[in-house]
Amino acid sequence: MANVSGEMKAAAASPSPCDDCDIRDLAICGTLRLDEVRRLNSIMTSINFAAGDPVVDEGEPADFVYTLTAGAVRLYKLLADGRRSVTGFLFPGDFLGVSIRGNYGASAESITPVTMCRFQRTELERLMEEIPTLERRMFARATEELYLMQEQIVLLGRKSAAERVASFLRGLAERQEKRHLPANPVIVPMTRTDIADYLGLTTETVSRTITQFKSKGLISVESASRIRIVDNDQLDDLAEAV
Amino acid sequence: MANVSGEMKAAAASPSPCDDCDIRDLAICGTLRLDEVRRLNSIMTSINFAAGDPVVDEGEPADFVYTLTAGAVRLYKLLADGRRSVTGFLFPGDFLGVSIRGNYGASAESITPVTMCRFQRTELERLMEEIPTLERRMFARATEELYLMQEQIVLLGRKSAAERVASFLRGLAERQEKRHLPANPVIVPMTRTDIADYLGLTTETVSRTITQFKSKGLISVESASRIRIVDNDQLDDLAEAV
DNA sequence: CGGAGTTTTGATTACGTTCAAATCATGTGG
């Protein structure tokens, strides 16, 4: 269950309701002035989720914007008959709920225990009007997201199962490096079914492909959630990096 | 070949270099003041393309931002071995080249004869800083685009061939209505191969699926590029509208 | 008309899915 810490502290006299997350780590804060960071901080609230908790539901009014500070989250959409499409995974530093449309575009669930910082949308928007740098950074984030989605469209539209899994592993490694973590081993917090729903495949095909990579010596599977990339070049070739 | 009309007129004394396109039709101009519209107009240039012309190349420096005023454009990305993924189609009112990243994320080619308005990116960005409403509208556009891309990810990841083609036809009809045109017949300016590369299928499968819809009485094919939706409800069911 | 490109149709193949079951982790209670 979600445990909201900030709201209680806000009721107390604390001027800074978000102690659990260091705001200076957030990607949006890059070039903000100290007073601007303080104002952003003042509208933040920290929330914890246990593994598997729902965070937001597709279609609900998007009253809050979140940034992930610890853990991993899956985004997904469901078809009427229950088929699921995982549209993305969030790691620390990523945003959730940024859109001008009034409703969340996808549901979100925690994969691991998760800590997030939450902003009331209306307050964040007011702050964005006052701090143009902030708005520009959010815009930059949105276009970065557009780029990644285009890559995913190419993957889903034209890549083979092996190419999809290779691209996926390479992508996880890249994101680890961006977060200043070692690229190896790749930490895979999501299930094979999550991966399958993300890559447009079945659990079985994902599993078989990973086994195949293992026997070809491209990777070594230390555990289901720890995969070491052994032959980076060959994996990159498979991923069809353009 | 691209025919640039505005630049020549700019050399002449004309204060408004973009005569071919009425700027008030552009989606971004909704709530701008008259003087703001004038300033936007002053940095615009009109360009014409013949059918099949390249407009921008993936990876090139994104020096210009375009809006389409007449015709249709396809966006695509290529894999190293030549496989193509069409990431979207543009119709009048749509933008091309909006991103903070320095380079175009996809190539663009005209499908029909096309008229576009072109902005120097640096000038548009300067104007965006001066006119916050403009920036907010561009941001809204970007988030709208994100929503559509998520829909496409669901389509490519989890829908059958028939569902994809049904969704595609429904989408074209919707966009016609948004442009205040009749929803029927659906005008299909792109080739079957374009559609296939957009839906992650082959030309043959697209063609067979359309034939199948025709024989089921869902549509009637007036010509390859004019399709009338006969049984809207059944087509919507197939499209798995959520 | 003529002819190139596009679309449609047909036959076969292949990749990934589906259905089924065994094995492996993970965490819980005795």
Added chain:
DNA sequence: CCACATGATTTGAACGTAATCAAAACTCCG
């Protein structure tokens, strides 16, 4: 601390959807 239960992962066999290969029919311009 181990036995057990539950869910995740892996492996196996058969199947089906869409791809591939091939060719005919149709469009649409010149």
